[in-house]
Amino acid sequence: MVTTAANWVAPPTRPPLIETLVSGVDRYNPSNVGILEDYLYHQIRSQEYDCLANLAILKLYQFNPDLYNPDVVINILIKALTSAPFPDFSLCISLLDERPASATSTAAAANPDEPDPLPQLLPVLTQLHGLLQQCRFPRFWALYRSDAVEALRDNYTVECVGFEDAVRDVAVRAVKAAFTSISSERLGSYLDLSGPELTAYVEKLGWTIDAATGVVSVPPNPDNQIESTVVQESIQLPQLTKVIAHAAQTSLPVVSAV
Known part of the structure; x- marks a missing residue:
């Protein structure tokens, strides 16, 4: 593919x-x-x-x-x-x-x-x-x-x-992008597989099924991992002064009513 x-x-x-x-x-x-x-x-x-x-x-x-x-x-x-x-x-x-x-x-x-x-x-x-x-x-x-x-x-x-x-x-690409775990019943409905066929398919993918709960664990990948990102910007004082000066020069004059 x-x-x-x-x-x-x-x-x-x-x-x-x-x-x-x-x-x-x-x-x-x-x-x-x-x-x-x-x-x-x-x-x-x-x-x-x-x-x-x-x-x-x-x-x-x-x-x-x-x-x-x-x-x-x-x-x-x-x-x-x-x-x-x-x-x-x-x-x-x-x-x-x-x-x-x-x-x-x-x-x-x-x-x-x-x-x-x-x-x-x-x-x-x-x-x-x-x-x-x-x-x-x-x-x-x-x-x-x-x-x-x-x-x-x-x-x-x-x-x-x-x-x-x-x-x-x-279907697998969509599941990998959206889930970290999914029930085997739900995954089976996505793949049109059940029983031993579903188990064999999951094992072929390298995923694991919890025998007790029937939950399939999807390995972590960049799409299904939620990570917070902190963006920091550093503005120096001279740069800020230039911005303020430019704004002052281009601002419209205020006309007072007589």
Whole structure:
């Protein structure tokens, strides 16, 4: 998962060929769209993630509506979904919003027997993203497991290796930032895990569970440690004198009424 701006701009897993395409003018060459799409599916299979490369695909679709592939777009959005709280999903949506309206009709004409699944799935993806952004993890899992999201699960996220664990990573980042301890029941609702699976996951994180109380201890980190800060300012007398003199010079004269 991307944790720094440097890794977001240039992930260490990005191949040299993709680096050349993303960093130069070739990113706007429509003949390279197949290379970028293949790289996306490599990300789907390997749990790697490269937002800039995926945005380049959406930009090519924007400039070249005939290249539009709804399955590719949906997979890009799925990868961006688990980047929360980072704005990757919104960046992708902004390019879709600007995509020419003719793109959908062009794709439909090319595949009349296969309707575009994006209009149906985009509201679901947007709702899932909103729940992750708001840290409403139990609601996220309830929606994700519901019949309304069956098409997304059966046709797309099932192919995205580690998708559910990537969602759990989002929840873990939020818990680390807000808690020093949390009940195992509450944590389990955030992670959609219980029993031995939850215990194994917590141990994998390096956290501990109190067997008697069921309380999970979250190790200290800069986000969950509240420390008071005392700010002291030292102003020398000569500096203060200059401030007073300047204020006296710039103050407006008082005009008395006659």
